Amino acid sequence: QVQLVESGGGLVQAGGSLRLSCAASGRTFSEYAMGWFRQTPGKEREFVAAITRSGGGTVSADFVKGRFIISRDNAKNTVYLQMNSLKPEDTAVYFCTARAGLISRRVEEFNYWGQGTQVTVSS
Numbered sequence: 001q002v003q004l005v006e007s008g009g010g011l012v013q014a015g016g017s018l019r020l021s022c023a024a025s026g027r028t029f030s031e032y033a034m035g036w037f038r039q040t041p042g043k044e045r046e047f048v049a050a051i052t053r054s055g056g057g058t059v060s061a062d063f064v065k066g067r068f069i070i071s072r073d074n075a076k077n078t079v080y081l082q083m084n085s086l087k088p089e090d091t092a093v094y095f096c097t098a099r100a101g102l103i104s105r106r107v108e109e110f111n112y113w114g115q116g117t118q119v120t121v122s123s
Contacts, residue, residue, distance in 0.1 A: 002026045002112040004096045009117030012086055020081040022096030022114055029077040033103040035110060036081045038092035047105045059105060086121045093118050
């Protein structure tokens with residue numbers, strides 16, 4: 001079992017920045033690829049970014065490229081999502097997630113989820 005706890009969400013103006021953090025506990029963090037998804041009411045959970053177990057490789061959705069950066073610190077059992085140039089359409093609940101093994105973009109391939117953190121971007 002892996003427990004995930006997100007933090008860092010909040011209210012920010014368009015063009016601003018936030019850094020989300022996700023602290024993991026329970027198993028060896030470096031055994032898990034990590035990801036961030038987001039969800040708005042009435043819509044399916046949407047892939048944002050993911051990172052390999054070592055942190056040496058990342059993938060991200062087209063709509064965040066050049067704005068969001070995923071990173072991890074295996075010594076601190078934490079994954080981050082640095083969000084820059086935020087837009088009102090980035091408003092969502094952001095979820096941290098983990099899967100044993102290889103990196104993925106597919107929501108159904110992730111096994112463990114945090115409770116989510118709300119990000120609201122005002123225009």
